Amino acid sequence: xxxxxxxxxxxxxxxxxxxxxxxxxxxxxxxxxxxxxxxxxxxxxxxxxxxxxxxxxxxxxxxxxxxxxxxxxxxxxxxxxxxxxxxxxxxxxxxxxxxxxxxxxxxxxxxxxxxxxxxxxxxxxxxxxxxxxxxxxxxxxxxxxxxxxxxxxxxxxxxxxxxxxxxxxxxxxxxxxxxxxxxxxxxxxxxxxxxxxxxxxxxxxxxxxxxxxxxxxxxxxxxxxxxxxxxxxxxxxxxxxxxxxxxxxxxxxxxxxxx
Ligand SMILES: Nc1ncnc2c1ncn2[C@@H]1O[C@H](COP(=O)(O)OP(=O)(O)OP(=O)(O)O)[C@@H](O)[C@H]1O
Ligand SMILES: [Mg+2]
Numbered sequence: 001x002x003x004x005x006x007x008x009x010x011x012x013x014x015x016x017x018x019x020x021x022x023x024x025x026x027x028x029x030x031x032x033x034x035x036x037x038x039x040x041x042x043x044x045x046x047x048x049x050x051x052x053x054x055x056x057x058x059x060x061x062x063x064x065x066x067x068x069x070x071x072x073x074x075x076x077x078x079x080x081x082x083x084x085x086x087x088x089x090x091x092x093x094x095x096x097x098x099x100x101x102x103x104x105x106x107x108x109x110x111x112x113x114x115x116x117x118x119x120x121x122x123x124x125x126x127x128x129x130x131x132x133x134x135x136x137x138x139x140x141x142x143x144x145x146x147x148x149x150x151x152x153x154x155x156x157x158x159x160x161x162x163x164x165x166x167x168x169x170x171x172x173x174x175x176x177x178x179x180x181x182x183x184x185x186x187x188x189x190x191x192x193x194x195x196x197x198x199x200x201x202x203x204x205x206x207x208x209x210x211x212x213x214x215x216x217x218x219x220x221x222x223x224x225x226x227x228x229x230x231x232x233x234x235x236x237x238x239x240x241x242x243x244x245x246x247x248x249x250x251x252x253x254x255x256x257x258x259x
Contacts, residue, residue: 002069002085002167004030004200009064009074011052021062022048024225028202030168033194035201037211037236040222041244046204047091049222050170054088055081068168083112085167089157089174091204096144101156102126104144105163112164129162133189150177158189161199168200169193175210187213208236223247 011023022045030036040046052059053066055078065072073081096104105126110116117125130137133155145153154174161169171190175183187210193199203214211233219236221229221244228247229235 001198002032002200003067004028004086004168005065005067006053007065007067009049009052009066010062011048011064012060012062013048013058014060019060022059022225023052023064026064026226028220028227030200030202032167032198032200034218035194035203035214035216037216037219038202038204038222039206039219039236039239041248044223045225046222047172048225050088050090050172050202050204053081053086053170054078079111082108082164082166083114087161087164087166087169089154089161089169089171091172091176093145093148093153093157095146095148097146099144100141101144101159102140105160108160108164112166125163129159129189132192133159133162134185135159151179151182154178154186155182155189158186158193162189162193162196165193165197166199167197168202170202170204172204173206174203175205175207183210184213190214208240211236221247224249 006026006028009023009026010021012019012021026049028036038046048059052061055076061074066074068084068086071084073084073086076084106117106122109122126140127137130139135155139156145156148156154177157174174186178186190201191214194201203216216233216236219231219233220227221235221239223244
């Protein structure tokens, strides 16, 4: 049983116009085995939260903590955070030309476990995981994400998730751009990871369609850099019906928020 506790987190990004604070007091507690859906308007800071937790160098923590079983991961390097058990499936997975999927996955697994996986079981685990995600075995020798379609990149993220077995996974729009079959296949992968390892999930999404496959215990609304409302699964349906206007800062609406 593990706990991820985000406490009063403020973070900024360096922009051409100077420093801009995006996260403005984020509080959230997630336990092993829980699935939290995070919904909110474009530009509200959801990906910034994901990147800040994962340790992207562009985002600077102004104050606050993110405690993984009591250890503040915000003070750690990104690879140390991964070792502690944090995983991020990015909204826009990066291409890594020249590094094959096989090498990348094996290197990541070795770094996270502190020892290389046994060749025979690893090769079997990799090919089984790929098969379950309906990924052609040719992907193993291709460079990480290079030339992958949008949906193939998302499958590759879930492949990592299944093989690396983190304690907590942040899934940043892992459902975006998936066709109906891929949505089901990717969701099954996430659910397998949850069943096998007791994974805690923070699932950032704009659509309730994925919530039919990956059932959230808790739904949060994120607006203007913080959580503004928390509820049960019914909150997602309400958001789909009514939009975010009532949760936006006074004087703005979802059409003007990006203006
Ligand atoms: N390098 C940057 N320069 C300028 N603004 C930035 C930079 N990085 C992030 N921002 C701004 O921070 C805000 C939050 O962005 P973020 O990507 O976290 O939003 P989001 O909630 O994930 O939105 P979406 O639902 O569209 O993915 C946006 O207004 C974005 O333009
Ligand atoms: Mg985003």
